[in-house]
Amino acid sequence: MSKAKRLLDILMFVTAKKNFTAQEIADEFNISIRTVHRYILDLSDMGMPIYSEQGRNGGYTVLTSRLLPPILFTEEEVVSIFFAFQSLNYYRNLPFDSEITSVEHKLYSSLQSEAKTKVDKIRSYIAFWNPKRTIDTPFLKDILEHSIENKNLHIQYESKSGMRKKHIHPIGVYAHDGLWYLPAYDYDKKKILLYRVDRILSILSAEKNEDDFMNLKEWFNFHEVKNPVRLHVILTVEGVRQCKSVHYFDGFVGTQEDGTGYIDTIIDRGELNFITSLFLRLGSHARILEPKELIVGLRKQAEEILAMYQDEN
Known part of the structure; x- marks a missing residue:
């Protein structure tokens, strides 16, 4: 059996168990303890979050079990993913900055030299340009997650009239002209208003919402004209x-x-x-x-x- 196939089998095994010992892997795959430790180091180098506990009752823990099974891409499919990544280059902040960088690194490292050359050319010859903003949007990811989790927020917001506390229900975020925007229901004004995410100074508190609100996709498709x-x-x-x-x-x-x-x-x-x-x-x-x-x-x-x-x- 090839090393790649053995690593794949071990990856699926430890992902399912989450907590395991080196001996369990050795018994399952009929390999030595020393070989098990080498494979675990290989999996860690590949980015799998494995935590080791020392001592008589020690072992290993997979810090998250939310791992996708291996997916096979053609080189053209991987190049198309880098094409999509290129559209994000001009945004100062993204909701999943570090994760995108990690995915990009893993994919690029797996490519053959010919495909790497094609990706490099895409980076050099095409761009989805947006104004390069210097404004930080530190709460972008938090706002997106609270929107998905259907939470209400109390925030401090910097408007033209100064800093104010707002009680809102976010319905999603979208990017336009290099900036991030937040349509949200304002409980004080009793209507949906549009906020700049970079002008949110802090999130004071969040609580679960029991009411039904439209999401961002529905908001784009339906703008109620009240006046x-x-x-x-x-x-x-x-x-x-x-x-x-x-x-x-x-x-x-x-x-x-x-x-x-x-x-x-x-x-x-x-x-x-x-x-x-x-x-x-x-x-x-x-x-x-x-x-x-x-x-x-x-x-x-x-x-x-x-x-x-x-x-x-």
């Missing part, structure tokens, strides 16, 4: 191009034969503050017809900017 308002905008050719590159306007932009276009849809009034800055960037390429509140908001921001640069003389 509807018409958004009617005329766009230049450049305005059409820019709006189609903004995720928020996806599906809202209509085009004319000459390349100009328009937006004519219903949104929630609570989103007006968010989209004001989007239209401010568009400048003369977007002329807003409705709602009046959006026009007032744009004028106010434009006047504030103009006042900053007025000639004092």
